[in-house]
Structures are given as structure tokens and as C-alpha cells.
Amino acid sequence: MQSSSPNQKRSVLSVSELNREVKHLLESNVPLLWISGEISNFTVPSSGHWYFSLKDAHAQVRCAMFRGRNRNVAFRPQNGREVLIRARVSLYEGRGEFQLIIEHMEEAGFGALMRQLEQLKAKLQAEGLFDPSRKRNLPYLPTNIGIITSPTGAAVRDMIHVLGRRYPAAEIELWPVAVQGQGAAQKIAAAIEKAGSSGRHELLIVGRGGGSLEDLWPFNEEVVARALAACPIPTISAVGHETDTTISDLAADLRAPTPSAAAEIASANAAELFQRLENSRVRLYRAIQHQMRHLQQLVMLKRNRLRHPREQLQNRAQHLDHIEIRLFAAGQLQTQQRRAQLASAQRSLVHYQPKRHIQEKREKLQQAESNLQRVTEFRLKHNNDKLNLLAQLLHNVSPLAVLQRGYAIAMDTNGRAIKDSRTLEADQEVNIKLARGNFSARVESIGD
Structure with missing residues (x-):
């Protein structure tokens, strides 16, 4: 190492x-x-x-x-x-x-998916895309129904089976699309646009069978919701099971709990239609019978009322005679009434001669002038007495009247009356006003 x-x-x-x-x-x-x-x-x-x-x-x-x-x-x-x-x-x-x-x-x-779903739902709700007022009624007995779904799923088989059983007269056209996976939402939206603008359908069903949230997610995409809202024909959304609710359910004109339920809603039961037709036939037959009996009774009544022409002419002639008699009597009565009105007018004219009326008005005018003169003289005297009384009262409270009794008014050089000796100063000049004339004085001493 x-x-x-x-x-x-x-x-x-x-x-x-x-x-x-x-x-x-x-x-x-x-x-x-x-x-x-x-x-x-x-x-x-x-x-x-x-x-x-x-x-x-x-x-x-x-x-x-x-x-x-x-x-x-x-x-x-x-x-x-x-x-x-x-x-x-x-x-x-x-x-x-x-x-x-x-x-x-x-x-x-x-x-994350649920949060994304709620955010999109709130956005479209704020735009009014789910407003009930924009929902359209479904057509009754549509002759052509378009279905947008997967061509291989159980949902399309269920819808075709229900429509064939309940309403075989309706023509069904399938628009095959992918209902899950990448790009499914764009394909569904494109199919809705093409089917709605084709002019062949009266009603459109869009949907698929059940699945997980991820499987149903294309029907929660904004592009599908806007395509449904813009579709020119009524739409039914049928996605998943009854407990599943997607944004396409809210945007469509009607939500069906299942695809089979959508087919039942879109169709009429043939047996029920035949029964309604039979009931209508029976009611129509009874109504026709009732109308015929009513017309027969009316013909019998009219026939009983018919009379021979000679009898009708005699009745008309007698009626004319009665009218002539009433006209003659009415003319005489009218003449008498006019004569009475003329006599009354003549009497009124004598009573209301202009000369007489002028004399009456002249006498009333003279009486009014006399009354006016008396009232005017009384008013003038009363107001004169009242004026004298007020003048005497005003004189009694006048400062000049007080001066006539021997009093005087002391004023400073500015002409203001002196009311308190404490406002004076020694050797201050004051003016004294008497009843007749005035003079100046100078303060020598001040007392309380």
C-alpha cells in the first residue's frame, strides 16, 4: 500500500x-x-x-x-x-x-378532469349556452332522424331497434364517428355540423353508451357543446347511463338518460298511433252522424215553416195596409203637436217683448247703482275712522310725543342713543335732543 x-x-x-x-x-x-x-x-x-x-x-x-x-x-x-x-x-x-x-x-x-369540466361548464353557462329559453321543442313524428355515434357500439343497435319497433315509418341515417380517444371531439363536432346543414334531417341524436369519465370526455369538450348549440335542427344528447351528465347534455335541446330512451323520445309508438287513429275515426263517424241528424231536423223544421205564395202575398198586403193606417195616424198626431208648439211660441213671444225686458233691466241697474253708492260711502267712512285711530296710536308711541312731555334724548357724536352711563367717559361730548331743538354738552361726572 x-x-x-x-x-x-x-x-x-x-x-x-x-x-x-x-x-x-x-x-x-x-x-x-x-x-x-x-x-x-x-x-x-x-x-x-x-x-x-x-x-x-x-x-x-x-x-x-x-x-x-x-x-x-x-x-x-x-x-x-x-x-x-x-x-x-x-x-x-x-x-x-x-x-x-x-x-x-x-x-x-x-x-383534474372534474376541475376542467366545472371550469368549462361555468364558462359556457355564463355565455348563456345552457339557457332554457334557447331550447327548441322536438318535432312531432319526424320523418328523418340522424344519429351520430359509433357504428360498432351497442348504443346504435339499441336505438335502431327501438326506432324500428316503435316507429318504422321514420327514415334513419347513421353518421359514424369515433366516440372516444384522441380527436373524437373534433370528429363529433364536424359530424353535427354536416348533419345539421345537410337539410335531410328533422331531428338529430348524438350519443354513446356508458363508460368511465375519460371514455365520455369527448362529450365534455367545448367544440362539441358549441356545435350542438349552433345546430339548425333540434338535438337530443344521449350519453352514457342515467347517472352520467355531460356538457353536451346541457347544450343540446333535450337530454335523454340513455340512447334507448333517446330513441323512444324521438319516435312515436306505432301501436299507439294506430289506436289514436282508430279513436279519431270513431269520433269522426259519430260527429258525422250527429251532424246528419241535426241537418235532417233542420230540413223538417224549414219544410214545416214553408207557406203557399198566395198566403204570403195576402199577409204582405195586410201588413202594408196596417203600415198605411199607422202612417196616416202618425201624420195627424204630428200636425196637432206642431200646432200646439206654434201657439205656445206665440204666447211666449208676447210675454218676452224686448221693451218690457229693457225696462226691467234698467230698474235693476238703477237699484244696483244706489246700493253701490251706499256701500262705498260706508266703506270710506269706516276706513277713515280706522286710519285716524291708528294715527293716534302711532303718535302716542312716537319718541317725539315723549319729548313733548319734557324728556330729552342723549346721543353720542355718531347719533346713537346713550342708554347706559357706563358707556360714557369723562369730558366726552354728547348731543341732547329736546322737543324743540337740540344742544351739545360735555360730561363732567358719571354716576350709576
Whole structure:
């Protein structure tokens, strides 16, 4: 065994340098990775960064997602939740721990699909795509029905069987499409557009049999929902089982719980139609019999009312005679009434001669003038007395009347009345107003 020479120089790294080198090697040699796992030990310090472990059944790794990145995550991570992340491999130098720096995170599996479904449903709901007011009524007894589904599935066989049994008169046209897998949604939407614009169908059924959420997912795609909403003919969505509800169910004019139920809704039962036809025939036969009996009775009644022409002429002649007699009597009565009205008018004219009316009006006018003069004289005297009284009262309260009784008013040089001796000063000049004239004075002493 060789021993190191004392003069050989050793290359020694510090722990910090080692960790820094390892971090550089990891980050420069391992590209961005997609990793799935379960969250555990999830913590959020005051900085807003996320720290947790991502684990599976056999191992775990520390993860960090900084605040600038986790703001774009559409859900709140929780312990036990399966997630799919895109991250770069790194090393936390402070503790020498291997870790993942997460750039992107999304829910994995069923949870992610459900969140995506709810977001799309909310978006289309806000646009009014599911509004009941835009739903159309299905046609009664459509002569041509289009079916968009897989040509090999059980759903198409069930629908054709039900339509053939219940309503064999209807013409059925199949538009074969893939109902699951990559690109299925675009193919379904294209088939809806072509079938709706073909002008051959009165009704369109779109659907498939049951399956998992992933299997039914093409019917949750936005392109299918918009194609159904834009379809110019009424549509029925029949996807999966009764418990399955897809976005296409909400966008179509009607949702059927199953494909077989859609065929029953779209068709009329032939036996029921024949029974309704028989019932209508019976009601029509009875109505015709009733109408014929009514017409026979009406003919008998009219025949009994018919009279010989001679009898009718005699009745008409007698009727004319009666009219002539009534007209003559009415003319005489009218003449008498006009004569009475004329005599009454003559008497009224004598009573209402203009000269007489003018004299009456003149007398009334003279009486009114006399009354007006008396009232005017009374009013003038009353108002004069009232004015004198008010003048006497005004004189009694006038300051000049007080001065006539020997009083005087002291005022300062500005002409303001002096009411309080405390406002005066010695040797101040004041003006004294008397009942007749005024004079100036100077203050020598001031008392209370």
C-alpha cells in the first residue's frame, strides 16, 4: 500500500463548495421532468412559498414551489392529493438535500378532469349556452332522424331497434364517428355540423353508451357543446347511463338518460298511433252522424215553416195596409203637436217683448247703482275712522310725543342713543335732543 507523500498537495473542498458543485451538476445535466405523486407534509410559511414531499408507494422527494410560480396553480394543494408536476432537479445547499424546484402543477387523474369540466361548464353557462329559453321543442313524428355515434357500439343497435319497433315509418341515417380517444371531439363536432346543414334531417341524436369519465370526455369538450348549440335542427344528447351528465347534455335541446330512451323520445309508438287513429275515426263517424241528424231536423223544421205564395202575398198586403193606417195616424198626431208648439211660441213671444225686458233691466241697474253708492260711502267712512285711530296710536308711541312731555334724548357724536352711563367717559361730548331743538354738552361726572 502506497502512502501519500508529505509533499503531495491535496485537493480539499469545503462542504459548501461540494454542495454547490453537486447542485450545478444536477441542474446542468438533468432536464425538466414530468413527475406524478402524492402530496405530503404540505407547508406554507409567511413567505408564500410552498414546501412539501412528493411520494409514491416506495419513495419520496422534497419539493419547493416558489410564490411567483404557485400563483398560477388553479387549485389549493392538500396532503394526500395526487398531482402532476413539471420540475427541475436541484440541491438545497444549506442542508445538502436533494429536491425538486416545481415550475408547474396540475391535478392528476379524475380530480383534474372534474376541475376542467366545472371550469368549462361555468364558462359556457355564463355565455348563456345552457339557457332554457334557447331550447327548441322536438318535432312531432319526424320523418328523418340522424344519429351520430359509433357504428360498432351497442348504443346504435339499441336505438335502431327501438326506432324500428316503435316507429318504422321514420327514415334513419347513421353518421359514424369515433366516440372516444384522441380527436373524437373534433370528429363529433364536424359530424353535427354536416348533419345539421345537410337539410335531410328533422331531428338529430348524438350519443354513446356508458363508460368511465375519460371514455365520455369527448362529450365534455367545448367544440362539441358549441356545435350542438349552433345546430339548425333540434338535438337530443344521449350519453352514457342515467347517472352520467355531460356538457353536451346541457347544450343540446333535450337530454335523454340513455340512447334507448333517446330513441323512444324521438319516435312515436306505432301501436299507439294506430289506436289514436282508430279513436279519431270513431269520433269522426259519430260527429258525422250527429251532424246528419241535426241537418235532417233542420230540413223538417224549414219544410214545416214553408207557406203557399198566395198566403204570403195576402199577409204582405195586410201588413202594408196596417203600415198605411199607422202612417196616416202618425201624420195627424204630428200636425196637432206642431200646432200646439206654434201657439205656445206665440204666447211666449208676447210675454218676452224686448221693451218690457229693457225696462226691467234698467230698474235693476238703477237699484244696483244706489246700493253701490251706499256701500262705498260706508266703506270710506269706516276706513277713515280706522286710519285716524291708528294715527293716534302711532303718535302716542312716537319718541317725539315723549319729548313733548319734557324728556330729552342723549346721543353720542355718531347719533346713537346713550342708554347706559357706563358707556360714557369723562369730558366726552354728547348731543341732547329736546322737543324743540337740540344742544351739545360735555360730561363732567358719571354716576350709576
